[in-house]
Amino acid sequence: MLAYLSAHHVGVLSTNGRQGAWATVVAYRSDGLAVECLLPRWADVAYHIEQDPRVLLIVPDSVACPSDLRWLEYAGAAEILVSPDWSQWRSFVSLRTSSFERFTASLDNLYFVVRLKPTRIDLIDASRGWGERETLEVV
Numbered sequence: 001m002l003a004y005l006s007a008h009h010v011g012v013l014s015t016n017g018r019q020g021a022w023a024t025v026v027a028y029r030s031d032g033l034a035v036e037c038l039l040p041r042w043a044d045v046a047y048h049i050e051q052d053p054r055v056l057l058i059v060p061d062s063v064a065c066p067s068d069l070r071w072l073e074y075a076g077a078a079e080i081l082v083s084p085d086w087s088q089w090r091s092f093v094s095l096r097t098s099s100f101e102r103f104t105a106s107l108d109n110l111y112f113v114v115r116l117k118p119t120r121i122d123l124i125d126a127s128r129g130w131g132e133r134e135t136l137e138v139v
Contacts, residue, residue, distance in 0.1 A: 001121050001136055004059070004072050005030040009092070011059040013037055013114075015078075017048035027092045028057065033138065035074065035116040036084070038092055046080055046112065053077045055116060069126040076118040076138075084113035 014023035022044055026037040035057065039045055049055070055078045061070035086107050121136045 001072065001123055001134065002030075002032065004061075004123060005033070005035065005074075008059050008061070008072075011037075011057045011072075011074075013039075013045065014056045014058070015045055015048035015052065016054070017044075017051040019048075022048050026057075028059075029088065029092065033118050033121070033136075035076075035118075036081070036088075037114045037116065038089055038111055039114060040111055041109070045078075045114065049078045049080060049114065053079065055114075057116060069124075071124055073120075073122040073124065074116065074118055075120045076116045078114045078116055081113045081115055089113070 009027055009029065011026055011028055012023050013026045014021060016022070024039070024043055024045065026039055028035050028037045030036075037057070055076060057072075057074040057076075059072040059074065089107070089111075118136075118138045120138065123134045125132050125134075
């Protein structure tokens, strides 16, 4: 699961608020089982997380054949970071300026970062048979 998380960097983050389910594609980076997701400020995820911090991150594997379908389901609690380390996101943000330091100030205006703490992680691997999964319960 650690290898899978670190080998991928894009997933679909979903939440559930008073207005119902919500999801968006996110860039993420992992450090062990901890995950941080980069989201645009215009996204409604902050509103939903304030109502209910439970989230689900789906990380698909890029495969050509449906019989080799694999994905990771990462269920956990989300926390919006007040002061993220923008230098960690250098390779994730498309920069159109020569100075990352000059651009860093505006990153906070354009994006926010959500840290996920896992409660359960499932790695589903259809290449080993439909329904084959490895599960990690985190307490």
